[in-house]
Amino acid sequence: MPLFLLSFKADLDNLTDLQPRGGCDDPNYGYFLKLKCEGCGEITQKETCVMLSETVSVPNSRGTANLVQRCKFCARGGSVLMIPGHGKPLTLQLSEAQLPTPLMVFECRGFEPVEFVFGDGWTAQSRSGTVYEIDLFQGEFAEYDEDDQCPVGLSNPEASFKVVHKKSKRGQTVYE
Template structure:
């Protein structure tokens, strides 16, 4: 079992707290990415969509995961379980410091997630407090904040998966 931390970064202009509409643990937010088989190295041709509120049984019938599928090349089954409670919105301060913000952690067995795709269903607020619902499927967002009398925007978005270790300390689980 390998844990992968999904982090995001982008250039934020007069905007902060970029996150999925329902927050970082939004049960209906679709995480879209490709998967690489850890057995044969095959990369899926299509993006996989994983949603926190959707679970399917593992083939052994003893547990569930958010994604269970077989590699099209070698036929080996893999699964992905989402681990909520680790995500934070991307803030203007993090953006300016070029620091990534953790969005979600995935417990992956047999697959490695690669190539996160931004989509519709994001929100952020301007520095004046105006809340925006944002579609990031085109890779950027630009608008004008009437209240703050300034342009707002998101550009140069990046998402990256990084293998991490699970740390259990004092009854609290973290990933580093």
């Protein structure tokens, strides 16, 4: 059961705290993923939406997952379980340093996430504290902050997955 950490970065201009509306663990935020079947290697043509608020029983198991589906090519089954509590907003300091920030951890069986598709439902704050609703589907955002009298914007959002391992540090679970 591999664990995958989804991290993201973007170029922020006078914005900070970029994250899904309601936070990284918002139960109603849909993470749109392209998944690769571990059986035949095929990648889903359409993005699959995974949400914390949606759970289903895993067939032939006592467990649950946020997504259970079969590969359309080989019919092999798989599941995706989201592990909340590890995401953080992207700050202006991280953006300037070109450092990614963690968004969500996924436990995958039978599938491997290969792409995250940015969409709407994001927020960020300007230096003056103005909160902006952002649709990242187009890949950029530009506005003018009247309170701070400066342009605000975002460009070049990037997401990546990496395999991580569950570890315990001082009584806390971390994924490295």
